[in-house]
Amino acid sequence: MTVKEICARLNLRSLTGECGMDKEVKGVYICDLLSWVMAHAHAGDVWVTIQTHTNIIAVATLLELSSIIISEDAEVEEDTIKKAIEEGIPLLVSEKSSFMVAKDLIDIGIGS
Amino acid sequence: MGNISYEFPVAKDDFERAGEASSKIKKILRQLGMDSGIIRRVAIGAYEAEMNLVIHSLGGVISITIDPESIIITAEDNGPGIEDIELAMKEGYSTAPDRIREMGFGAGMGLPNMKKCSDDFIIESVVGKGTKIVMKMMLKDGD
Numbered sequence: 001m002t003v004k005e006i007c008a009r010l011n012l013r014s015l016t017g018e019c020g021m022d023k024e025v026k027g028v029y030i031c032d033l034l035s036w037v038m039a040h041a042h043a044g045d046v047w048v049t050i051q052t053h054t055n056i057i058a059v060a061t062l063l064e065l066s067s068i069i070i071s072e073d074a075e076v077e078e079d080t081i082k083k084a085i086e087e088g089i090p091l092l093v094s095e096k097s098s099f100m101v102a103k104d105l106i107d108i109g110i111g112s
Numbered sequence: 113m114g115n116i117s118y119e120f121p122v123a124k125d126d127f128e129r130a131g132e133a134s135s136k137i138k139k140i141l142r143q144l145g146m147d148s149g150i151i152r153r154v155a156i157g158a159y160e161a162e163m164n165l166v167i168h169s170l171g172g173v174i175s176i177t178i179d180p181e182s183i184i185i186t187a188e189d190n191g192p193g194i195e196d197i198e199l200a201m202k203e204g205y206s207t208a209p210d211r212i213r214e215m216g217f218g219a220g221m222g223l224p225n226m227k228k229c230s231d232d233f234i235i236e237s238v239v240g241k242g243t244k245i246v247m248k249m250m251l252k253d254g255d
Contacts, residue, residue, distance in 0.1 A: 034163075034217055035219045043152075051216045
């Protein structure tokens with residue numbers, strides 16, 4: 001499933017327009033500790049987190065993650081959005097908690 | 113292939129640019145056509161070393177040397193040095209202040225992650241002088 005389809009089906013708000021929307025989502029990783037994400041997330045994963053500073057884009061780029069979902073409507077810094085567009089990482093926002101985002105992702109068949 | 117070396121300075125507290133040295137290192141390996149498995153290990157090691165320089169050091173340099181047998185990542189800083197290396201190597205131990213932890217750093221995973229992704233890991237530190245970390249990743253056929 002592509003990032004674009006997930007964005008539409010989960011009713012997420014894209015902060016990065018159409019950037020990177022055609023990427024294939026291969027799995028999901030949820031964590032707010034960057035070193036844990038570095039050690040355990042895999043290429044193609046969508047990363048669900050409440051962290052919003054610019055370094056999340058460095059992590060996503062290094063691991064070749066497909067996209068980042070910011071949960072609970074956490075406010076994203078302008079610099080983070082700029083960097084995400086530069087690196088082609090889609091930044092999507094949900095008003096739901098990370099747990100409810102995970103539930104929605106499972107409901108649409110991601111990770112199964 | 114002869115030896116290839118690159119150096120990247122990393123500034124203290126520069127969260128804006130943190131991760132750039134690791135990204136550049138990753139791009140170099142990609143251009144050399146290296147296998148994604150070894151690229152992932154190098155990227156994790158370089159990122160953790162770079163973030164440690166940003167968060168804990170007074171600034172330093174990350175370098176990469178690629179020879180026919182291995183990739184060596186070195187992180188060397190200008191201090192302040194680590195008092196108890198054994199404790200610093202323990203998973204979950206961190207001296208990062210609260211403002212850093214709130215950003216999702218300081219999980220006490222940096223040094224253990226570096227060791228895990230290296231075939232050979234050396235850390236030397238002198239309080240008041242600085243810390244030097246050397247991570248060696250051996251290349252196998254197909255890398």
